[in-house]
Amino acid sequence: MSFFCQRDSYARKLDAQVVACTRAKSEDGKRDGFEVELSDTVLFPEGGGQPDDRGTISGVAVERVVRRGGSAIHFVTTPLDVGSTVQLEIDWTRRFDHMQQHTGQHLITAIADAKFGSKTVSWCLGPRKSFLELDCDKLSQKQINELEVDANQAIRNQVSVNLKIFEAGSSELEDVRSRGLPDDHVGPVRIIEIEGIDSNMCCGTHVSNLGHLQAIKLLYAESKRGHTLLYYLSGQRVLDYLHKAVDTERKMTKLLSCGPENHVGAAEKVLSTQKSSAKTIRLQLREIAELLAYKYLHAEEKETIVCVHRDDGDIEFMNVLAGELVPHGILCLISVGPEKGAGQFLLAGPDALVASLGPKVAECLQGKGGGRKGRFQGKATKLSERKKAEDLIRAEVSKN
Numbered sequence: 001m002s003f004f005c006q007r008d009s010y011a012r013k014l015d016a017q018v019v020a021c022t023r024a025k026s027e028d029g030k031r032d033g034f035e036v037e038l039s040d041t042v043l044f045p046e047g048g049g050q051p052d053d054r055g056t057i058s059g060v061a062v063e064r065v066v067r068r069g070g071s072a073i074h075f076v077t078t079p080l081d082v083g084s085t086v087q088l089e090i091d092w093t094r095r096f097d098h099m100q101q102h103t104g105q106h107l108i109t110a111i112a113d114a115k116f117g118s119k120t121v122s123w124c125l126g127p128r129k130s131f132l133e134l135d136c137d138k139l140s141q142k143q144i145n146e147l148e149v150d151a152n153q154a155i156r157n158q159v160s161v162n163l164k165i166f167e168a169g170s171s172e173l174e175d176v177r178s179r180g181l182p183d184d185h186v187g188p189v190r191i192i193e194i195e196g197i198d199s200n201m202c203c204g205t206h207v208s209n210l211g212h213l214q215a216i217k218l219l220y221a222e223s224k225r226g227h228t229l230l231y232y233l234s235g236q237r238v239l240d241y242l243h244k245a246v247d248t249e250r251k252m253t254k255l256l257s258c259g260p261e262n263h264v265g266a267a268e269k270v271l272s273t274q275k276s277s278a279k280t281i282r283l284q285l286r287e288i289a290e291l292l293a294y295k296y297l298h299a300e301e302k303e304t305i306v307c308v309h310r311d312d313g314d315i316e317f318m319n320v321l322a323g324e325l326v327p328h329g330i331l332c333l334i335s336v337g338p339e340k341g342a343g344q345f346l347l348a349g350p351d352a353l354v355a356s357l358g359p360k361v362a363e364c365l366q367g368k369g370g371g372r373k374g375r376f377q378g379k380a381t382k383l384s385e386r387k388k389a390e391d392l393i394r395a396e397v398s399k400n
């Protein structure tokens, strides 16, 4: 196959004739539309790991382009007249990004092979970052750095990237890197040559000179089932990423009141302070629970029902308080969480009472829970209803 976009990957517009236009569903089956076949196309149908292009046919948006045998099929939602001449225009920002990521992949693949003997077994052009899957089980940071240096040196050298066409079976193809041709491949074979560095059988669209890649940043490597996924950015993505990183860095500088070189230390200090504060709060809550229990147990008029709510309480607070009161025959309803929002509750006391009242309390608080042996606890979605739950408990107890 050879489409106009493959012969001239920098072409952004093309006039073509509509060969066929048939009713069809979108791939997810949710939308009605039309599959349009044209005499030629400037929109690349997906292939070689490169996603398909977006663009317009005489102003009609193309939502998908796929290859079917030797044809490119364009999915649109407005029909086009068969035989008419149409103007194609490409979403160039998307396409040029794909060209930068794809040629970047060829370059990294070639250097990883030449330097470390690591072969690329697959790659993925992601929406934000891409990765190559190398057949080695790991890649050290030193190796990654060396790869990055060499890739960027090749970019600085402004090496030409050439398209070569050979007949299938030609002897020229013997030393070419390839992961095989698709089963429905027809016609001559395309080779993408990075002069002096690599020759690769590929149907994708590429930059014509490595200088157009601007830069390559290798992000990190991840081990996966004996292979290594090497994540990278190429071209404009390097600048976009840097733009975000600088923005984050400036925000962190303001938040932490220190320069970037001290961000990690300052963040570690904040986290460690937060951890020790959380521990102090936990211990103090426990003390409050014990003091509250003491207050109830030593009151002049002994309570048989205690209802306590605490916004900043936690499960331990509920457990400690209940643990102190229940042995004295007191039935307690304890809740924690924001006054009018969702939180936790615990009903604890004599077995029979808790078993019959638990589900009713849960219903009042629009929550659910469960338990056994004198404990019923769960989640409440409406803590503001706890007065209703308390009235219900008092009414039931007074009946007995």
Ligand SMILES: [Zn+2]
Pocket: 048, 102, 106, 200, 201, 202, 203, 204
């Ligand atoms: Zn390729």
